[in-house]
Each structure stands twice: as structure tokens, then as C-alpha cells.
Amino acid sequence: MNYDVIVIGSGPGGYVAAIRASQLGLKTAVVERESLGGICLNWGCIPTKALLKSAQVFEYLNHAADYGIKIEGQGVVDFEAVVKRSRGVADGMSKGVQFLMKKNKIDVINGFGKLKGKGVVEVKANDGSTTDHQAKHIILATGGRSRELPNLKQDGVKIIGYRQAMNLPKQPKSMVVVGSGAIGIEFAYFYNSIGTKVTVVEFLGDIVPLEDEEVSKQLNRSLKKQGINIMTSSTVESVDTSGDLCKVNVKTEKGMEVLEAEVVLSAIGISTNLEGIGLEETGVKFDKGKVLVDDYYRTNIEGIYAIGDIVKGQALAHVASAEGITCVEKIAGLHVDPINYNNIPGCTYCSPEVASVGYTEKAAREAGYEIKVGKFPFSASGKASAAGAKEGFVKVIFDAKYGEFLGAHMIGANVTEMIAEVVTARKLETTGHDVIKTVHPHPTMSEAIMEAAADAYGEVIHL
Template sequence: MAETYDLIVVGSGPGGYVAAIRAAQLKMKVALVERENLGGICLNWGCIPTKALLRASEINHLLHTLDAYGFAADNIRFDFAKVVKRSRGVASQLSGGVKFLMKKNKITVYDGDGALAGPGKLKVTKGGKPVADLEAKHILLATGARARTIPGIEADGKLIWTYREAMTPTALPKKLIVIGSGAIGAEFASFYQNMGSEVTLIEVMDRILPVEDAEIGAFVHKAFEKQGMTVLTGAKVQGVRKGADDVTAVVEHGGKVMEIKADRLISAVGIVGNVEGIGLEGTKVVVERTHVVTDPMGRTGEPGIYAIGDLTGPPWLAHKASHEGVICVEAIAGLHPHPMDVLNIPGCTYCRPQVASVGLTEAAARAKGFDVKVGCFPFIGNGKAIAMGEPEGLVKTVFDAKTGELLGAHMVGPEVTELIQGYVIARTLESTEAELMHTVFPHPTVSETMHESVLDAYGRVIHI
């Protein structure tokens, strides 16, 4: 006999498990189906373990620049296996935390694959064998996404890696090729470069970090090259040749074809939604370019079926998925939540230097017809950044010249992934330049660059 619930959530990533908890808070009887690890890709193979790796690379960089701070150390070295082990330990700890939260909120967890099996029905299997038949008026799909594959450059787990193999290597490659310079590609390129690999970053677009403001992308490009990385933009990988323990990429760049040989290659060219095997056939759920189409409340074309997170398309961010999960569940409960404004979702890239942004780029704002005021402030004008020994970076703000609305904010430099939330709050509260100018920023802090950028947009900058 089928187990009956108010809500079944398929997938326990940051969208799924947060939605399940919110539903439990609203007194729903909730089931959560997960085929692998609680916490999904983000917690186990994405956001969290990569930050642990990047922290190690930051420490390695700092140890090799001790002289600038008056220190000296001999025979600096690291145990790469321990670096990787620590990253996996962090992921394991947090996955255990999600398990605790499920128990605390009385959410029933099923280990297996979930697939729709008719109106209000879901079948759970494990290795092809039946686990449970579930029923619910509401079924929320949060199955996430996986790495996109380039034909002819498919990952083999040895020479060509996706993010999974890149996080658990047995040894540090001396030479590495990274294809794709979005957040994932930029972070892995930065990690391996700072750990001592010779990295070549290849991007088919005319600039790296193509979704970011052009000025920010150009800054990171120069920073990467200063660190010793080779960066090729407007470059297309025509194919690869595998050796016994190396790989050669055939690259078209600047009208010429070149060959780049490396120990390993990371493919980071986007993701595709996990729409297969979840029973969408025969339903009214619409799939476009591997992603499920929904309305602002997460409703699909099939009554009682909802979808959130990476499964539903960009931006592919954990915090977007979590917020979508809350909105969807509250709509199911009849609470009439506000739809999410995608332009108020911050984006963060944890390479060195860090990148963070919210809202429209300058180019996008102008393309939409806005008359803009743009402010820029460099970290070299900030006392705290200089004292930290990290004076490279800038903050850029874009305002509507007519209304003073903050259209966008773009940052590159130390800990900007923490600072960006100030601008996110400002946009959510619909603040204008007046409120931001009148806000007192503590001194000495790096956050003062945020204030100065606003002042610069209106001809009132102080420290440059």
C-alpha cells in the first residue's frame, strides 16, 4: 500500500532540502527522495568542497608571500592528499548536518531514485529494485543538473575531468587545461594555479567570466595572467588527443590552430538539467533545452507537479534554488509569497581575486535604455585593503540617472563575496543613491569601497 504525504520532494540539494524543511514548518507531512548524498551536488560536490580547496590554495599563496609581511619560512610544502581529504571531510560533515535537520523536522527520507508514476504518484527504486510507492497531492522536482559534455571531449575520469574528478585528484597535475571560464572553470583554474600547476584557461567567448561586467572580467583576466596563467579568449577547442598519461587539445585561436599538451583537462562548459528518468513522459510538464519550464511559483504545466533549482534553468546558484523552494512551498500552502526577482540574486565566484555582482551590468543597463551614472572605486584607495596586503580590486556601481535606482553592483577583490550582500539588501529595499550616501560605513574596512563607488557615480568621491 502506498505511503501518503502532503508533499514529496525529489532531490535533496539546497533547493530540495530547504523546501522540505519549510513545508514541515508549515505543518505538512513531507517525504524527501534522494538517490545519492543528502545535500545534493552543491554540498557534496560543488559549492562547499570547492571552497575548502580554494581556502587551501589561498593559504599556499600566502605562505609563498610571507616576506611582504616580514615573515620567513623554509621548506614550504603541502600534502595534496590531505588537502583533498579535508575538502571531502567538510562535505561529509555538512551532509550529516542535513540528515540531522531531516530528523529534527520529522521529514521521511527515502534512499533511491524517484519517478512520477501517474497523477499524485511517485515510485522509488534503488538499483532497479522497488523501494516504495508514494502518493501526494503535491510533488516537487528538485533533481538538479549535471556537467554538460562537449562531443569528442567526453570526460573519462582519468585524463579528462568534470568537477567531480577535479575535486578528488590523486596527484597535482604539472600542466592543466581548463575549458570554460564561467564560475566553475575560473575557480578550478585559480585553485590549481595557486597550488602550483601550470594552467591554460580557454574560453570561446571574447572575454572570461562572460556573464560578469566587462570591466570586472578584464580585471580578472589581467590578474590571472599576472599569476602566471595562460588565458585564451575567443578560442575554440576543435578536439583532443589522449596519450598514455597526457592529453593534447587542438585549439583554434586568433586565426591559427595550435596544440596544447597537458597532464589533465577539465571541461567546465555549463550544465544540463536532470530531466531523464523522473517520469515526465506522458505529463504536461514542458522541457526546453534540458530544463523544466515553470511559472514564478514553481508550478509546471502538470497540475500538482512543481520544479525548482538547476532543473529549471539559470542562474544555476544554490541560493536561488533555496529561495525558489521556499516560494514554491509557501504558494502551495496558500501564503501568497512574492515572486523572486532574478536581478536581486547575487552571483559569486571564489577565484583569486574574488568576484561578486548583483543586478544589471553597465552594458545591459544601457541596452535596456537606461541613462546611467557609473561609479568606480579601486581598492588601492582603501586603507584596510592596503593594510591587508590586498590592494588589487575595484567596486563598480550602476545607477539610473533619472531615479537614483541602483541598477547593478560589480566587485572584484578580497572577500567581495561577503561584501556584495550589502548591495543585495539595498536593491531589495529599493534604495536609491541617497540612502547609500547617507549610510555610515565603518572605518577602516574594505566595505568603505562600496560607499566611495556610490559617491563616485555622483561626483562626490573622497579618496581618489
């Protein structure tokens, strides 16, 4: 078959790129070796949020008395049912992508896609047969997988990655989570909430190390209060899996310590899927696991593009989607601005939630800005008090000279829903005074953004 665009990979980068291409009148196909929606819809973003919702419901039950509600007996976690619900949510989302493919008249080619010369994609089906497909434009969107360290090889049973973590046959009584990025923290929160004894081991000095230091320290306190053991400035040297329990040898600032756990979850990032897709044969340049592209995701070979986890930028679903749209619109001849990677929101869906965008306070100072910093605690928020969610705060950073909105960092209930306000404000070049004078509804958690901005300028009302 001959196409205008073939996308290899149907994750949130690939399927979104395909839909936008079809909308723009380009004959489009998607090559997918597994399930439509990729890791995000099937084994990442979506099913993990379903697990986290079950944990949240369980926590509500356990704290119902705090809201004046008496429940006879004690709630019990049916782990198998929790996992089944999560898988059902993921399956429903994947079916939704199937519907979108049909609606937009996009051909879905099942199999493993590989570049084969100029304008040719070879697809190897599960039965081993191969077919060639032609396209003027080929977009690589092959995504990533759980990263492995030499001393932390995953066996899928005792040492696992995120994929096994959301589909275990039974709930482990104990778990060591290696790495405290979003994936590690979300699973640590989930398993701890339903009764698993959890220890988090982080190499750096703070958990969620990409976040503002104040947010990291607040989350550390919150998770420890929930019963999670957190070890920072610590390294897993080796794991002995020969016995019933894993013996995890951890090097700390005080010396070696041995932890015992049923399961070790390796959450130390992702590796890109570049193997066997024809990069070397076609001469596409890549370095350190990333395909080299320009601002519009064009590789050094005409007609070949790359988006998502396999290129520069944050390995996030919403980034991949934005890159796919930008790439396709440029192919179609539309005027499109390059993505501003300093205005990408990051979210961690534990409890309390974490959300941020732009410069941290430290990064802003290092970049040479003279800054104004404002902070508003949710303990002073009427809505947060009414909801029983007074933990956390909103922190905002402005350029003192021009009022430019440099960054925002939030920790608290539902802050992942609030961060988009700041992303939009920064996109529109909104100043600190603009935020202060933007009337926010009362009572809402979002008022904290306005109050934090007012605090930066010495105008805060409710502190």
C-alpha cells in the same frame, strides 16, 4: 506512505523546500539517490571552497615575508591531505542536513525517484526494488551535472568534469581548463596556486563572460600575473588522449595551436537531470532541458512543481533555495512575491574574488537607462592596504533620473561577502544618495561601496 509534499532531490533546492514545508505543518518526505545535500554540499559549492581555502593558506605562506614574518624552509602542498580535508568538510555538511531532516521530522527515502501518475512517486532502491509513495504535491529538484560536448567526452581520467577535479588521486603537473565561468576559473586558480601549470581556453572574447567587461579584464590581468595562461576567442576542436599527455587542439584567431597537458577539465556548464523521472509519462512540459513552470514553480500538471537547475533562472544554489521556499509557501497558501531574477548575486571564489548583482554597464545602457557610474579602487582603501589586498575595485551603476541602484560589480578580497549589502539595498529600492549617506564602518573593505556611490555623484572623498 501518504504525504502532503514529496521532494525528489535533496540539494540546496530540495532539502530547503522540505524543511520549509515541514515548518508550515506539511507532512514531508525527500527522495535522494545519493547523499543528502546534493551536488552543492557534496561535490560543488562547499568542497570547492575548502580546496580554495587550502590554496589561500599556501599563498599566505609563500608571501609571509610581505607581512614581516619569516618562515624557515618552504611550504609543500600535500595534495592528498588537501583533498581529504575538502571531503571531510563536505561529509560534515551532509551529516548536518541529515540532522536537519530528523529535527524537522522529514522522512528520507533512499533511491531514484520517478513520477508515476497523479500524486504518485515511484522510488527504485539500489537493490532494484521499487516502492510507491503518494503525495498531494510533488516537487522536482533533480539538479544538474557536468555538461559534455561531442568533441570533449569525459572519461573521468584524462578528460574530467568538476566532480573528478576535486577528488583526483594525485596533483597533475599540467591542466587545460575549457570554459571560464565560475567553475572553470575557481579550479584554474586552485590548481595554479598549488603549482600545476594551467591554461584556460574560453570561446568568448572575455573570461567570466557574464560579468561586467571591466571586471573581466581586471580578472584576466590578475590571473595572468599569477601565471595562468588564458586564451580567449578560442575553441577546443578535439583532444587526443592516446599518449601520456593529452594533445588539445585549439582553434584561435591566429590559427590552430596544440596544447599538452596531463588533464583536461571540461567546465562548459551543466546539463539538467531530466532523464527517467517520468516527465513524458505524466505529460509535464519541458523545453531545451528546462521544465516549464510559472512564477510559483507550478508545472502544467496540477500537483507537480519544479525548482532549481531544471527550471528557468540562474543555476545557483541560493537561487534553488529561494525557489524552494517560494514554491512551498505558495503551496501552503501564504502570500509570496515572485523572485526577482535581476537581483540575484553571482560570485566567483578565486583570488581576487568576483561578485556582482543587477545590470552591467553595457546591459543598463542597452536597456535604455541614462546612467551614473561610480568606481572606487581598493588601492585607495585603508583596510585593503593594511590587509595587503589592494587589487580590484567596486563599480556601481545608478539610474541618472531616479537614482535607482541598477547594479554593482566587484573584484577584490572578500567581495563575495560584500555583495549582499547591494542585494539588500536593491531589494529595499535604495537610491544612490541613500547609499552615500549610509555611514559605513572604517576601516573596512565595504566602505568602497559608499565611496563608489559617491564617485557616481561627484562626491567621492578619498579619490
